[in-house]
Amino acid sequence: MATIRDVAKHAGVSVATVSRVINETGYVHEDTRKKVETAIKELHYTPNEVARSLYKRKSRLIGLLLPDIANPFFPELARGVEDEMQENDFRIIFGNSDEKSSKEQEYIQTFVQNNVVGMIASTNDPDTHAYRKLNIPVVFLDRTMDNRPSVYSDGYEGGRLAAQEIAARGSRNIAVIQGPERVRPAMDRFRGAAETLKDLDIAFQVIQSSSFGIAEAGVWAKEVFRKVPDTDGVIASNDIVAAAVLHEALRLGKKVPEDVQIIGFDDIPLSSLLTPPLTTIRQPAYEMGRAAARLLIQLIEKEALDNHTIQMPVTFTERDTTRKAEKND
Amino acid sequence: MATIRDVAKHAGVSVATVSRVINETGYVHEDTRKKVETAIKELHYTPNEVARSLYKRKSRLIGLLLPDIANPFFPELARGVEDEMQENDFRIIFGNSDEKSSKEQEYIQTFVQNNVVGMIASTNDPDTHAYRKLNIPVVFLDRTMDNRPSVYSDGYEGGRLAAQEIAARGSRNIAVIQGPERVRPAMDRFRGAAETLKDLDIAFQVIQSSSFGIAEAGVWAKEVFRKVPDTDGVIASNDIVAAAVLHEALRLGKKVPEDVQIIGFDDIPLSSLLTPPLTTIRQPAYEMGRAAARLLIQLIEKEALDNHTIQMPVTFTERDTTRKAEKND
DNA sequence: CCTCATTGTGGAACCGGTTACACATTTAAA
DNA sequence: TTTAAATGTGTAACCGGTTCCACAATGAGG
Structure with a gap:
């Protein structure tokens, strides 16, 4: 795997310049940028997210914690989260809690250890210390607690x-x-x-x-x-x-x-x-997942936000295990 | 978040010693170890996996790529993978490919960028360059290609x-x-x-x-x-x-x-x-997920392995959308 | 008592990025 | 023409761990 130093050498510039090109920050002369870009292509260089994450103290990863993906309600949620995150270049570290707080703690810890920038959790106890003490945004999904960012239905x-x-x-x-x-x-x-x-x-x-x-x-x-x-x-x-x-x-x-x-x-x-x-x-469910992801992204990118809790509508979906209602109107 | 240097200072030792305690490597005097351990407890220190991963050039993360978690067959697979990985202290970065090779490429790239140590993929084209050129082990799940590590059923x-x-x-x-x-x-x-x-x-x-x-x-x-x-x-x-x-x-x-x-x-x-x-x-499905995870872990930890491909049995599961067979025996 | 292996510890380089800062050059304004 | 602002680039510190190496102290064997 090529590093930024390889690219710098190959293009005859400093690593700082390469970094500037990659991140489109600071001033870079047009000609220099071209040189760097060809070097990147020739070496098939892709920046190491880990190094980036270490310095910035934040990654492009978010943690997703669900009770049990094998329960048919959750895949839809997860898919919603994934789609929205994917479109915004975030990746997901995923875990099942089985509603057990021990597993939950374990995952929260490793999420933090991996510098996740945010977390979406479907937990029974959003108020627990484990969540309160986190200094990254957390969105609660399906399960909710007043005053904490959450997406749920009534x-x-x-x-x-x-x-x-x-x-x-x-x-x-x-x-x-x-x-x-x-x-x-x-x-x-x-x-x-x-x-x-x-x-x-x-x-x-x-x-x-x-x-x-x-x-x-x-x-x-x-x-x-x-x-x-x-x-x-x-x-x-x-x-x-x-x-x-x-x-x-x-x-x-x-x-x-x-x-x-x-x-x-x-x-x-x-x-x-x-x-x-x-x-x-x-x-x-799918929309709830997407909404939670959107909310989390907002929390990650801005600081404050007026509406932290989103309640999604529930709808009576009439099919054939109920009789037809007598119409009175 | 406390760092290893904070712990070292607090315990009155060097970072090297703290590292030795954490990883149980090298010589550490019993008394020193005690001191370090209390310092770790007092500061609620947990090592930063990102820093670790940067130096070692490998993380405790694996990539899991499935066509679509919302398709009811895959959650079981995913759960099997997750359970086995969780028990072995690996975490999962998860993505849906929708069977699209563009999404697949994108995920493979970010998996690599995040220093994953291995990958489990359910893909239609295990033979593609994108997989061949990886220098981390990949286990193909559900879909297979001869001679590549895989778990599938017949x-x-x-x-x-x-x-x-x-x-x-x-x-x-x-x-x-x-x-x-x-x-x-x-x-x-x-x-x-x-x-x-x-x-x-x-x-x-x-x-x-x-x-x-x-x-x-x-x-x-x-x-x-x-x-x-x-x-x-x-x-x-x-x-x-x-x-x-x-x-x-x-x-x-x-x-x-x-x-x-x-x-x-x-x-x-x-x-x-x-x-x-x-x-x-x-x-x-669940067992296939677990088997794939086990196989991947083996590939990560050892180098070679005699049996790279595991075929799981399919079984005729007789319920009531078929008639009873005439017994001839 | 001397020698050498074992045990114990710290300093510093390193992993691969980002960015503060210094410095040089060009451009625009006065 | 002088001066300041804008542009362009490199050096080196830094993120938070791990590990190589040097060095000291202790213990065992001769």
Whole structure:
């Protein structure tokens, strides 16, 4: 690998001049620049980012920390982040936390050790010391904490919507699956749904699910029909669980949506490929990723910013696991 | 952030000694070591990986290049790579290539600029100059090229299995969906299936699909039943397309597997949640990721290695989009 | 008691960039 | 024509580690 000194020698100039050409800073005579540029081409020179990063004390790397890329909600987020970052010449160091704070700490540390300029994290505890003490900007994604830069969607509103729509379509004995307690958006959704159903005076029962994973989804699904065998409407904690519920319902010979309606959360890509296609509360995951990346870039480049928290809309995405609403208007 | 010089001063020793303590190299007196260790603790010192990487000309970073993390097959791979790397204290710089060689080049370049010690890539053209000229080890994942370190599964055998099993279960008018031409494993699968059906003397028709994406999957599915309306068996190019075919078949009022059998490829996590659950040719994606990471680590740490290419088994995973085979044994 | 290997430590060069500063030359203004 | 500003370039320090080498002290063997 050629170094800047090789280029300097080859072009008959000093390293400072080469640096000026590369970075387009300071004065460089047109002729000199040409010489340097040909030298760069001839030697196939590309600057060593590590050396650059050492002196500047900042790199073009950002850290991305997600709970689990294998959970279908996150790849979309990650892709959004990656696309936006890629377009702005930032690269991503990526890690899975499994929602474990030990792994989280470990990654945060190595991010810092690698001079990342910023970080995007989907964590349950944005308020922890580990984040507070960082002197690089951090954007919280999907999970949020007031007053910290974040991009998320309104879980409470999502829960409210789900409850309202499933009720409007006639379910009167609803099973609400509550996601993991430590996961903020899951709790918000649950609260939104539960409070709305209470307000509407509609009976519902709660099924606890302690994870979002595909592996256990089937368990929660069975649990639903064990605890509430005659349910006519299920609000699942996310689309994976909803898919499992749908699967279990059909297996039990129930008709969907005639006997039982099902609403999920997230709108993961495969939801529309289910049979029947899943009605869900959509979060614009890809756009959230992009927005988080944009926000982080702004924080990196400028200092202050008026709006640090971006709430993305959730939308009721009607497909075929719910009945058609009676139109009253 | 404290530096090694701060620690040295605080402990009353030289930076060389601190470095020896950190790296457990050379001679350090027990008492001195204690002093240094307390200084490190008191200052919350962690070594700057960038400085380290600059001098050593290698980091603890590896590059991971995948076509598209949003395609459900890849998160599992990525997770396998990440887990193995994480356990061995390597971090991952991650990029999506979208199968575009321009993006690929760009990432390879920045990986090198960041002193990565190795690279895992899922690319259509492992033989390209861009990879050949690298002086860091590269492991090719999912896609392969003879004689280059790689981890992949036997697409041809997968195709053969799919054809054999769907035939054994009675399909006689088969539609084979052919994946993108430039994607090696897709072509292998297709060849395996086509040649086997030919050998068995079973009629089949080919449907071209030029992508693996979720967005277009529905199009290929419709195409299948437009071109071969009376098909009684579909071998899809992957599980996403298979899911779309299943969806379309049910939409058209066909019974699965009674009227039409469907076999996918990959066994992505959601395949088992479909209704009916999808019969598929399984690739152990997570394990492939881990194996690739292990192989790369070996290449990084040792020099030579007897077995550079690892072929993972594909398995016929029988679920309910195929009929039960008549047992003859 | 002398010699030499082992142990212990520090100084300084080095990795490959960036940039402050000094200095020279050209251009423009007075 | 003089002077100041603008332009152009090189030297060397610096970023924060690692490691080579020199040197001192200690311990073992003869």
